[in-house]
Structures are given as C-alpha cells and as structure tokens.
Amino acid sequence: MTETTETRTASIPAKAPTRLRRALDSDLFYAFRRSPVAMVSAAVAALLILAAVFAPLVAPTNPFDPASLNLMNGFTPPGQANAFTGDSFWLGTDDQGRDIFSTILYGLRISLFVGFSAVLLAMVLGIILGLLAGYVGGWTDTIIMRAADVQLTFPSILVAMLIFGIAKGITPVEYRDQMAIWVLILAIGLSDWVQFARVVRGSAMVEKSKDYVAAAQMIGRPSLAIMLRHVLPNVMSPVLVIATISLALAIIAEATLSFLGVGAPPTQPSLGTLIRIGQGFLFSGEWWILFFPACTLLALALAVNLLGDWLRDALNPRLK
Amino acid sequence: MLSFVLRRIGQSVLVLLVVGLVAFSMFNFVGDPIDNMLGQERTQEDIDRLRAQLGLDQPFPVQYVRFLQEAVQGNFGVSYRQGREVSEIILERAPATLELAMISAIFAVVFGIAFGVYTAIRRDGWLANFIMSASLIGVSLPTFLIGILLIYLFSVELGWLPSFGRGEVVDIGWWSTGLLTESGRASLILPSITLGLYQMTLIMRLVRSEMLEVLRQDYIRFARARGLADRSIHFRHALKNTMVPVVTIIGLQLGAIIAFAIITETVFQWPGMGLLFINAVQFVDIPVMAAYLMLIAVMFVVINLIVDILYALIDPRLRGADA
Numbered sequence: 001m002t003e004t005t006e007t008r009t010a011s012i013p014a015k016a017p018t019r020l021r022r023a024l025d026s027d028l029f030y031a032f033r034r035s036p037v038a039m040v041s042a043a044v045a046a047l048l049i050l051a052a053v054f055a056p057l058v059a060p061t062n063p064f065d066p067a068s069l070n071l072m073n074g075f076t077p078p079g080q081a082n083a084f085t086g087d088s089f090w091l092g093t094d095d096q097g098r099d100i101f102s103t104i105l106y107g108l109r110i111s112l113f114v115g116f117s118a119v120l121l122a123m124v125l126g127i128i129l130g131l132l133a134g135y136v137g138g139w140t141d142t143i144i145m146r147a148a149d150v151q152l153t154f155p156s157i158l159v160a161m162l163i164f165g166i167a168k169g170i171t172p173v174e175y176r177d178q179m180a181i182w183v184l185i186l187a188i189g190l191s192d193w194v195q196f197a198r199v200v201r202g203s204a205m206v207e208k209s210k211d212y213v214a215a216a217q218m219i220g221r222p223s224l225a226i227m228l229r230h231v232l233p234n235v236m237s238p239v240l241v242i243a244t245i246s247l248a249l250a251i252i253a254e255a256t257l258s259f260l261g262v263g264a265p266p267t268q269p270s271l272g273t274l275i276r277i278g279q280g281f282l283f284s285g286e287w288w289i290l291f292f293p294a295c296t297l298l299a300l301a302l303a304v305n306l307l308g309d310w311l312r313d314a315l316n317p318r319l320k
Numbered sequence: 321m322l323s324f325v326l327r328r329i330g331q332s333v334l335v336l337l338v339v340g341l342v343a344f345s346m347f348n349f350v351g352d353p354i355d356n357m358l359g360q361e362r363t364q365e366d367i368d369r370l371r372a373q374l375g376l377d378q379p380f381p382v383q384y385v386r387f388l389q390e391a392v393q394g395n396f397g398v399s400y401r402q403g404r405e406v407s408e409i410i411l412e413r414a415p416a417t418l419e420l421a422m423i424s425a426i427f428a429v430v431f432g433i434a435f436g437v438y439t440a441i442r443r444d445g446w447l448a449n450f451i452m453s454a455s456l457i458g459v460s461l462p463t464f465l466i467g468i469l470l471i472y473l474f475s476v477e478l479g480w481l482p483s484f485g486r487g488e489v490v491d492i493g494w495w496s497t498g499l500l501t502e503s504g505r506a507s508l509i510l511p512s513i514t515l516g517l518y519q520m521t522l523i524m525r526l527v528r529s530e531m532l533e534v535l536r537q538d539y540i541r542f543a544r545a546r547g548l549a550d551r552s553i554h555f556r557h558a559l560k561n562t563m564v565p566v567v568t569i570i571g572l573q574l575g576a577i578i579a580f581a582i583i584t585e586t587v588f589q590w591p592g593m594g595l596l597f598i599n600a601v602q603f604v605d606i607p608v609m610a611a612y613l614m615l616i617a618v619m620f621v622v623i624n625l626i627v628d629i630l631y632a633l634i635d636p637r638l639r640g641a642d643a
Binding site: 154162164275 | 334346464476579583597598609613617621
C-alpha cells in the first residue's frame with residue numbers, strides 16, 4: 001500500500017498533467033477498468049464503428065456497384081463455393097448475388113450514421129428547450145413542458161412514423177429515396193428530444209439558484225452566456241448518459257422503421273432494411289440473408305445499451 | 321376530489337385539442353385536396369367553386385372547428401387509397417387489434433407477476449437468475465426480431481403454429497373473433513407472445529423489486545414470527561402490497577401495447593389497425609393516418625385519466641392543490 005503511494009507521488013511531474021493523463025487518472029476511467037462488461041461492450045462498439053467507418057476499405061466488394069455483381073452468385077450459402085461460378089463468400093450472398101458481409105458493413109454505416117445524427121439532433125434540441133424552460137421559466141417553461149407532455153402521451157416510435165409519413169408526403173416523389181435517410185434522422189430526432197429537455201430543465205432549475213449563477217448575473221453576463229457557459233457544463237453528465245442510452249434506442253428505432261418499410265430504402269439499405277429483405281427468404285431456407293444482419297444489429301444494440309447502463313451507474317454519485 | 325377530477329379532464333381535453341390540431345394540419349401541409357379531387361382538365365372556376373363548396377376558403381380557425389365537429393362524430397373522410405370511409409375501415413380492423421392486445425396483456429400480467437414473485441422469493445436460485453438474465457436479453461432484442469425468431473422456430477422448423485394471419489374468424493355482429501375457432505386461437509399465440517414479451521419483463525422486474533422491498537418490512541418479519549406459512553406470507557401479505565404500482569404500470573402499458581401492435585402486426589401480417597396505419601404511412605394516406613392518430617390519442621388520454629383518478633382515490637395525498 002505504502003509502496004504504491006510512493007510510486008504515484010514520485011511519478012507526478014512538476015508541471016500540470018496533460019489532458020490524456022488527467023483522463024486516465026479520472027474516476028470514470030478507473031471505474032471503466034474495473035468493469036469487464038463495460039470494457040467488452042466498448043470493444044465491440046468500437047470494432048463495429050471502425051468497421052462501418054472504414055467499410056470501403058474492409059469490404060471485399062462494393063455491393064452497390066452493379067458492375068461487380070454477378071446474378072449467378074445469388075443465394076450462395078456462407079463459406080461454400082457457388083455451384084455455377086465457383087466463387088465463395090464468407091457470409092454467403094443474397095438473391096442478387098451481393099456479398100452479405102459487404103452489405104452488412106455498408107448497412108452498419110447507414111444505421112450508425114442515422115443513429116448518431118438523430119441523437120445529436122435530439123440532444124441539441126432538448127438542451128436548448130430544456131435550458132430555456134429551466135432558466136427562463138414562466139410562460140416559456142409552461143409552453144415547452146406542455147408540448148413535451150403531449151408528445152410523451154405517444155410512444156416515440158409512433159411519433160417517428162408519423163413524422164416520416166408527413167415528410168414523405170411533402171417531399172416530391174423523385175427525391176423521396178434520396179431524402180429518406182434525412183427524413184429518418186429528423187423523425188427519430190424529433191421523437192426523442194423530450195427526455196433531454198426534461199433532464200436539462202430539472203438540472204438547470206437547481207443550478208439557477210446557486211451562487212455562481214447569481215455572481216455571473218451580478219457582473220452583468222448576458223443570460224445566453226450564463227446558460228451556455230455556466231449552467232450547461234454543469235448539467236452535461238446526465239445528458240451524456242441519456243445520449244448513450246438514446247443511441248441504442250435510436251439504432252433500434254431506425255432498424256424497426258426500416259424493417260417496417262418506412263425507413264431506409266432498398267437502394268441505401270440499413271441493417272433494418274437488410275433484415276426486411278432477409279425475412280422473405282427465411283421460409284425457403286436461405287437463413288443467412290437474415291441471420292447475419294440480425295446478429296450485427298443485436299451486438300451493436302446490446303453493446304451500446306450495456307455501455308449506457310454502466311455509464312449511468314458510474315456517473316451516479318449516490319452509488320459510490 | 322371533484323376539482324381534481326375536473327382539472328384532469330380539462331387537461332386531457334387540451335391534449336386532445338392539440339393532437340387534433342396536428343391531425344388537422346396534416347391535411348393542409350400534405351398535398352392539396354383540390355388536386356386530389358379534380359382531374360387534369362380543371363379550370364380556375366372549378367377550383368374556386370369546389371374550394372367554396374368544401375369550405376376551404378374559410379379562415380383556418382373556422383376550418384379547424386369544423387374538423388373537430390366532424391372528428392367527434394367519427395367522420396374522418398374517405399381514404400385516399402381505398403376510396404372508402406375511414407371510420408368504416410377502422411371499425412373493420414379494430415377487433416383484430418383489440419383481441420391481440422387483450423391476449424397479450426393477459427399473457428404479460430399473468431407471467432410477469434408469476435415470474436416476478438418467483439424471482440423475488442428464490443432470489444439466488446439458479447432458475448431465478450436464469451429468468452433475470454433472459455429478461456435482460458429480451459429487453460435488448462427488438463420486437464420484430466423476436467417475432468421473426470418465433471416464426472422461424474415454431475412455424476418454419478417445428479411447423480406447430482401458423483406464421484401469419486388470423487386463421488378462421490367468426491363474426492358476431494360487427495365484431496369478428498378468432499377465439500372461437502381452433503386455427504384462430506393457434507394464430508393468436510405467437511403474435512401475443514411477441515407483443516406482450518416486453519411488457520412481461522417490465523411487470524416482472526417491477527413486481528420483483530417491489531416484492532424485495534416489501535419482504536424486508538417489519539410486518540413480514542412479524543408474520544414469520546407468528547409462524548404463518550410461507551405461502552400465506554408471500555401471497556396474502558406481501559404480494560397484495562406490491563399491487564398498487566403494478567396496477568398503474570399495467571394500465572399505462574395497455575395503451576403502449578395497442579400502439580406497439582403496429583410492429584407485431586406487420587411481422588405476422590395481422591389484419592389489424594396497426595397494419596392499416598403502416599400501410600397508410602407508406603402510401604401517405606392522410607385521412608387514415610389522422611384518424612389513427614386521434615384514436616390512439618383518445619385511448620392514451622382516457623387510460624391516463626383513469627389511472628390518475630384511481631391513484632387519487634387510493635392515495636389521498638395526491639388530491640392536494642398542486643396535483
């Protein structure tokens with residue numbers, strides 16, 4: 001015990017520690033190192049994210065380049081050579097001869113892009129409205145929170161479907177497929193801001209009555225600056241937890257919408273679209289078209305979910 | 321008490337008015353009804369005449385009030401896609417969804433409470449641990465994957481149960497039921513499990529944590545000291561006191577079950593309102609979307625209202641001024 005204390009004291013340099021050093025010494029990183037579940041989840045999530053980002057480099061073929069496709073390769077089972085062409089594919093091919101492994105990597109890309117963007121949208125919207133409601137109070141608060149209540153009356157997936165339907169009706173037919181991804185982000189993002197707004201509002205109301213805010217008001221800082229520079233940093237840790245859990249929910253919401261046929265179009269398939277395509281072949285025995293995208297989705301959702309759970313416990317001061 | 325109920329009803333009406341406004345705006349934002357009704361060879365005169373005839377030249381608030389009057393009478397116009405009265409289509413589809421939702425709710429409540437009590441009593445047993453871990457995976461699994469998994473296992477591999485549709489149905493008046501035929505009952509099993517699984521795990525976890533809380537209380541220890549049988553302690557004393565929050569959750573989840581039926585109905589091609597709605601979204605059939613939105617809103621608001629009032633009856637503290 002004394003020995004470790006000594007080495008630690010000795011290793012602290014005279015100058016201020018770097019950002020990386022500070023991050024590695026933090027309580028959060030310590031808690032992370034102590035939790036095998038968190039480390040495995042983080043590894044899985046990181047692997048999937050990297051695979052998605054570098055999909056063009058990792059994937060053996062580009063599944064959306066018609067020149068590289070050979071219809072004769074259709075329905076090749078995983079790991080076996082095709083009876084006509086002799087080509088073999090690690091995870092098999094779908095009906096059009098597209099390599100499943102490659103479609104998963106590109107699908108993962110779309111799923112993650114939609115998930116991250118939707119959460120970002122929900123977070124920014126929720127923070128702005130939550131800060132306004134909590135800090136300004138009065139009528140602003142009443143209107144924002146009533147709107148939140150009305151939206152909470154419905155499950156968010158229903159709200160997302162509705163927004164998708166309306167947006168689809170507004171966009172001209174020829175742009176619908178191109179716009180589908182953005183509409184999806186808008187639909188999921190708008191259906192999910194309430195959670196952020198509620199938490200930010202609650203914390204902002206607590207922070208508002210603290211001395212540092214009073215001090216900032218007294219030296220004449222504008223309200224906007226107080227909200228963004230002083231109050232916001234102090235309400236960020238619950239926001240981070242919600243963002244992580246929302247990411248898992250957003251990924252599943254995207255997959256659900258795409259599976260139901262009101263999301264990513266077949267020309268830009270996400271994991272949900274791939275599962276929708278694969279479902280049609282389940283009855284005729286081509287299980288791999290559905291199985292591998294489903295497993296990928298599950299691994300991603302589970303990893304992000306567990307990471308969110310861990311983060312919530314790790315940042316909760318009452319559990320320490 | 322009366323003022324509390326009145327205020328709650330007032331708030332509910334407000335919510336419905338806002339949702340009605342959203343539903344009404346959908347008609348205005350998405351496409352022009354005149355375009356849908358008149359053919360290619362229309363003159364400006366035709367357009368103006370029809371606009372006046374339909375009241376579309378009136379100011380927005382007037383049109384909104386008219387929309388509300390019609391909506392209250394259940395009139396949402398004609399489906400763009402099917403060319404039939406929306407109310408008629410919904411009425412035709414409602415029994416399928418309500419039956420599915422009811423069976424799912426029963427499944428969720430019965431198994432949720434049973435598993436919850438079991439995992440609380442045998443806290444460290446291997447079966448209890450297994451149920452708890454399985455429920456964690458169940459929560460992470462998206463509903464549509466659970467449905468596909470069940471279809472693959474019980475319809476494709478084992479061939480025990482039908483994979484889609486309602487089977488044979490019997491008409492009783494305007495209501496059609498699948499409960500009276502064998503194929504109808506068999507068709508209900510997989511969709512009900514798919515739909516109710518999430519709610520089951522929710523109820524199970526709630527019952528478990530409430531039970532664990534209650535079992536620590538003094539009156540349970542005194543009951544044990546009196547030498548009462550375990551069975552009597554667990555079910556007569558403990559379970560009874562865990563029921564208040566459980567009833568609330570069950571009530572609130574009922575609406576969620578009906579809304580989430582959209583996913584289950586799509587997986588199993590179940591001819592209910594959810595499938596109708598998702599098809600309406602795909603084809604931008606605004607009257608059907610608006611009507612479904614209003615219907616779900618009414619359902620949620622009524623359920624919330626009943627739960628709130630029940631709560632106030634059970635717990636007098638909630639009747640206070642700022643409730």
